[in-house]
Amino acid sequence: MLDVEAQKPPPGKWTTPHFDPRFPNQNQTRNCYQNFLDYHRCMKSTNRRGKNTQPCEYYFRVFHSLCPISWVQRWTEQIKQGTFAGKI
Known part of the structure; x- marks a missing residue:
C-alpha cells in the first residue's frame, strides 16, 4: 500500500x-x-x-517531507499489525 519508490517524483522535483x-x-x-x-x-x-x-499524493509528499522515516516505518508497521493509535 505504501510503495515509496513508485510514488516518488523524479529527482529534483520535491517541493517544500x-x-x-x-x-x-x-x-x-x-x-x-x-x-x-x-x-x-x-x-x-x-x-x-x-x-x-x-x-492523495499531496498528503504523501507532505508527510514524506516533514516526517522522519523511522516514524513513518513504525506507524506503517502499527497499521499492518492493527495497533496504530490514530483513527484512519
Missing part, C-alpha cells in the same frame, strides 16, 4: 510543503502526523469508492 495555517509554529510534528493520517484516510475512502487516488 506549503504553509498550513493550522500549524503556524516551527514545530511541525503535528503537521507531519496529521498529513500521515489524511493520506491514509484519503487512500481508504478513494479505494473503497473505486476512484482515482491521485489527490
Whole structure:
C-alpha cells in the first residue's frame, strides 16, 4: 500500500510543503502526523469508492517531507499489525 519508490517524483522535483495555517509554529510534528493520517484516510475512502487516488499524493509528499522515516516505518508497521493509535 505504501510503495515509496513508485510514488516518488523524479529527482529534483520535491517541493517544500506549503504553509498550513493550522500549524503556524516551527514545530511541525503535528503537521507531519496529521498529513500521515489524511493520506491514509484519503487512500481508504478513494479505494473503497473505486476512484482515482491521485489527490492523495499531496498528503504523501507532505508527510514524506516533514516526517522522519523511522516514524513513518513504525506507524506503517502499527497499521499492518492493527495497533496504530490514530483513527484512519
